[in-house]
Amino acid sequence: MLELETGQHEQIAVQKTGRQPLPLYIQLTLLIVVVLAGTMALFVYQTVSQEAETLSYIYRTQTQALAKKIAVFSRDSFTGGDFSELDSMMKNTQIPWNLDMTIMDAGGKILKKVIIGRRDFVAPNYENKFFQPPKEFTPVFEQRYGWFHIWEPVLGETVPLGWIRLSYSLKITKNIEKRVWKSALENGLPIIIGSVSLLLIFLWRPIRAIRGATDFALRLDELRGETISIDRSFLEVYQLGNALNQASLRLTSQDKSLSQSKERLQAVVSELESQKYALDQHAIVSVVDINGNIHYVNDKFCEVSGFSRDELVGQSQLIQYPQDYPTEFFEQLWQTIAQGKLWHGEIKQRKNDGGSFWADTTIVPFLDKRGVPYKYYMIRTDVSDRKDVEEQLTEKNKVLELLRDGLEEEVNQRTKDLKKANAELEKLNQVKSEFISIVSHELRTPLTSIKSFAEILYDDAGDMALETQQKYLSIIDKESDRLGRLISDVLDLQKIDAGKNVWKDIAVDLNNIVGDCAETFAAKCKERQLNLNLNLLDSDAWVLADPDKLTQVVTNLLSNAIKFTDQGDIEIKMCMALNEIQTAYFKLSVHDSGIGISEQEQEKIFERFHQVDGSQTRERGGSGLGLSICKEIVEHYGGTISVQSVLGEGSTFIVCLDACEQKKKLGEILIENGMLTEKQLDEALKQQQ
Amino acid sequence: MVGKVLICDDEPNIVESLSYIVKKLGLAFVVAGNGVQAIELARRENPDLIFLDVGMPDMDGYQACKELKSDPSTNTAYVIMLTAHGQRSDEFSAKQAGADEFMTKPFSPRRLSQRLEQIMAR
Numbered sequence: 037m038l039e040l041e042t043g044q045h046e047q048i049a050v051q052k053t054g055r056q057p058l059p060l061y062i063q064l065t066l067l068i069v070v071v072l073a074g075t076m077a078l079f080v081y082q083t084v085s086q087e088a089e090t091l092s093y094i095y096r097t098q099t100q101a102l103a104k105k106i107a108v109f110s111r112d113s114f115t116g117g118d119f120s121e122l123d124s125m126m127k128n129t130q131i132p133w134n135l136d137m138t139i140m141d142a143g144g145k146i147l148k149k150v151i152i153g154r155r156d157f158v159a160p161n162y163e164n165k166f167f168q169p170p171k172e173f174t175p176v177f178e179q180r181y182g183w184f185h186i187w188e189p190v191l192g193e194t195v196p197l198g199w200i201r202l203s204y205s206l207k208i209t210k211n212i213e214k215r216v217w218k219s220a221l222e223n224g225l226p227i228i229i230g231s232v233s234l235l236l237i238f239l240w241r242p243i244r245a246i247r248g249a250t251d252f253a254l255r256l257d258e259l260r261g262e263t264i265s266i267d268r269s270f271l272e273v274y275q276l277g278n279a280l281n282q283a284s285l286r287l288t289s290q291d292k293s294l295s296q297s298k299e300r301l302q303a304v305v306s307e308l309e310s311q312k313y314a315l316d317q318h319a320i321v322s323v324v325d326i327n328g329n330i331h332y333v334n335d336k337f338c339e340v341s342g343f344s345r346d347e348l349v350g351q352s353q354l355i356q357y358p359q360d361y362p363t364e365f366f367e368q369l370w371q372t373i374a375q376g377k378l379w380h381g382e383i384k385q386r387k388n389d390g391g392s393f394w395a396d397t398t399i400v401p402f403l404d405k406r407g408v409p410y411k412y413y414m415i416r417t418d419v420s421d422r423k424d425v426e427e428q429l430t431e432k433n434k435v436l437e438l439l440r441d442g443l444e445e446e447v448n449q450r451t452k453d454l455k456k457a458n459a460e461l462e463k464l465n466q467v468k469s470e471f472i473s474i475v476s477h478e479l480r481t482p483l484t485s486i487k488s489f490a491e492i493l494y495d496d497a498g499d500m501a502l503e504t505q506q507k508y509l510s511i512i513d514k515e516s517d518r519l520g521r522l523i524s525d526v527l528d529l530q531k532i533d534a535g536k537n538v539w540k541d542i543a544v545d546l547n548n549i550v551g552d553c554a555e556t557f558a559a560k561c562k563e564r565q566l567n568l569n570l571n572l573l574d575s576d577a578w579v580l581a582d583p584d585k586l587t588q589v590v591t592n593l594l595s596n597a598i599k600f601t602d603q604g605d606i607e608i609k610m611c612m613a614l615n616e617i618q619t620a621y622f623k624l625s626v627h628d629s630g631i632g633i634s635e636q637e638q639e640k641i642f643e644r645f646h647q648v649d650g651s652q653t654r655e656r657g658g659s660g661l662g663l664s665i666c667k668e669i670v671e672h673y674g675g676t677i678s679v680q681s682v683l684g685e686g687s688t689f690i691v692c693l694d695a696c697e698q699k700k701k702l703g704e705i706l707i708e709n710g711m712l713t714e715k716q717l718d719e720a721l722k723q724q725q
Numbered sequence: 726m727v728g729k730v731l732i733c734d735d736e737p738n739i740v741e742s743l744s745y746i747v748k749k750l751g752l753a754f755v756v757a758g759n760g761v762q763a764i765e766l767a768r769r770e771n772p773d774l775i776f777l778d779v780g781m782p783d784m785d786g787y788q789a790c791k792e793l794k795s796d797p798s799t800n801t802a803y804v805i806m807l808t809a810h811g812q813r814s815d816e817f818s819a820k821q822a823g824a825d826e827f828m829t830k831p832f833s834p835r836r837l838s839q840r841l842e843q844i845m846a847r
Contacts, residue, residue, distance in 0.1 A: 481809050484736075488743075515738060
């Protein structure tokens with residue numbers, strides 16, 4: 037965390053250290069005391085020195101005069117050696133200060149000591165060697181050890197007799213000083229005290245105001261926004277109070293913006309910290325200086341690479357790449373980032389254990405003011421897993437692509453097949469529903485006649501002529517037949533469609549079938565006065581088929597031919613031919629000289645319920661299904677059925693069916709059964725060829 | 726009962742039964758085998774009622790009905806459409822073509838004559 041208040045704390049600390057000055061009132065008191073005391077001292081000194089000088093002069097001259105007087109007076113005593121006279125004289129001498137008198141002979145030997153005057157001071161007990169009389173016998177003054185000494189020689193008529201020494205303590209002048217000082221103090225002190233008191237009384241309010249201001253200033257942090265009462269004793273104090281109040285108010289106003297910016301800053305810092313934490317969790321981060329030396333690595337870097345931080349920091353960044361890495365790669369990379377451009381790419385990184393990992397890397401150059409990079413942030417993500425997967429995927433993709441190509445082809449093929457099958461089914465379905473719709477219509481038509489006439493006969497038979505009744509009954513009869521045929525034809529077709537038809541295929545002779553059918557229709561032809569010409573093959577015409585079905589085909593064709601021919605011929609012809617692959621087939625043609633079929637109709641006549649001319653077919657009692665059934669049967673046996681016709685001249689229906697190889701086998705069977713000899717069979721085959 | 730009926734059907738037996746019913750009611754009638762003939766006859770004979778079969782060659786009943794109903798000389802005739810297709814869509818087509826009535830085959834001659842009496846009484 038960033039310490040935002042460090043600066044303020046330091047400033048306060050600096051103010052508190054160092055010597056604190058004395059309070060103003062003490063300083064001023066001291067100043068007054070010093071000034072007054074100095075003045076007093078000067079006064080005392082001058083007074084004392086004047087008085088002392090006067091006094092010491094008085095003392096000296098008096099003492100000198102006394103010494104001279106004593107010297108004269110004591111001359112006789114020296115000669116007599118009796119100093120009692122002197123003694124008594126001395127005792128009568130009034131001296132206001134103490135005075136030591138020492139009488140010495142000429143050799144310096146002390147003869148007598150007398151203390152004169154007040155006994156304020158006692159002269160020190162001087163030893164001779166330190167206190168010898170002067171050499172010359174002249175009066176000498178001497179100041180020594182705080183005492184004033186006067187040496188006065190006592191002179192005889194011829195020779196010096198000795199010395200009179202008078203000493204007094206210099207302290208007597210000191211007494212004067214003491215006295216003067218005492219009087220000075222006695223007079224000066226009240227002045228000093230008075231002045232100081234006045235001063236303090238005078239300063240009391242401003243000092244109190246300044247203290248209050250100081251206290252306020254010290255607690256301004258907590259008291260911000262509040263104000264103090266302003267003291268008006270001094271301009272400066274007044275200004276100080278004002279300034280503090282303004283500062284306090286300014287602080288509150290600044291507080292808001294400060295706290296806002298502080299909050300913002302803290303939010304930014306905390307966000308940055310979170311981001312760094314998050315980044316460190318995910319990314320491998322390093323900082324490289326301008327020379328390419330590693331400056332910083334994060335924990336993730338160490339964790340992934342296996343290097344310790346000490347092994348990396350300070351080293352060239354090339355340490356982190358495998359040695360076989362192409363140098364051109366780094367030259368290019370370095371060139372990019374040295375220009376201050378971002379670089380992004382994947383780099384293979386070296387691990388401490390000799391392995392490597394792939395890192396998705398972004399290098400961000402940081403530029404100084406001149407726009408020159410001074411450090412590079414390298415942020416990497418370990419993408420080894422992805423790289424591995426990618427490689428595996430590429431491999432797998434190749435395999436998959438091959439597989440896919442194969443599958444696609446298969447799917448395409450199957451889709452095509454399915455589409456085809458679907459289209460066929462749809463078509464079939466449509467055909468079927470159309471068929472059902474048509475069938476119901478076709479069934480209702482004869483039913484209508486039957487119902488109508490049955491009801492008419494039921495209601496009106498009594499009033500009806502017998503002929504009419506018979507006519508109506510015959511209509512019912514015919515229409516019932518028609519209904520029956522229709523139903524059986526529909527069932528036939530349905531069986532074929534559903535694949536439920538039972539085909540009892542055997543090798544049959546088509547010649548035989550055609551011959552038998554022609555015989556059945558002979559009577560009818562005769563009845564309608566038609567010529568029936570039958571032209572069969574000489575040999576057998578073996579085909580593999582259900583004889584009943586073939587009979588149905590031939591019957592249908594013959595019945596149609598007779599039905600639509602009012603006069604002329606019906607011609608039936610069988611022949612054999614070879615197709616393009618040299619297989620033998622039989623061709624049956626049924627020709628009539630009937631009404632014929634137009635070219636348009638020819639295309640449709642094999643369709644179900646298609647009838648060439650409604651009125652005519654109905655008159656002729658067709659179901660409209662006969663040719664459809666023929667076509668289904670013939671095509672079931674791989675054959676073809678077709679029509680050639682000219683309107684008004686007649687039609688020819690042609691059925692082609694493959695010859696059957698069973699023929700020979702059948703021949704063999706016949707031989708086995710003794711019904712045919714081998715010779716006969718060979719002849720038959722030869723004949724056929 | 727007085728009136729003229731046009732019977733149009735390609736099925737002779739149905740024409741026979743219809744003409745029996747009409748004759749029995751004492752109505753005059755003419756017969757057409759297909760739509761073209763029906764229109765021709767209708768214009769000429771000016772019938773009061775027309776039985777019109779749907780499934781006919783040359784021109785089907787719907788087409789014929791449309792033409793009959795759009796011709797002012799024939800559009801007063803009451804048209805009954807008869808068909809063996811008895812489905813809703815057929816009835817709808819008949820109404821679209823302007824037919825006055827729609828009947829399915831097989832029909833009952835007894836009920837048909839009752840209905841004819843009602844129609845002709847108007």
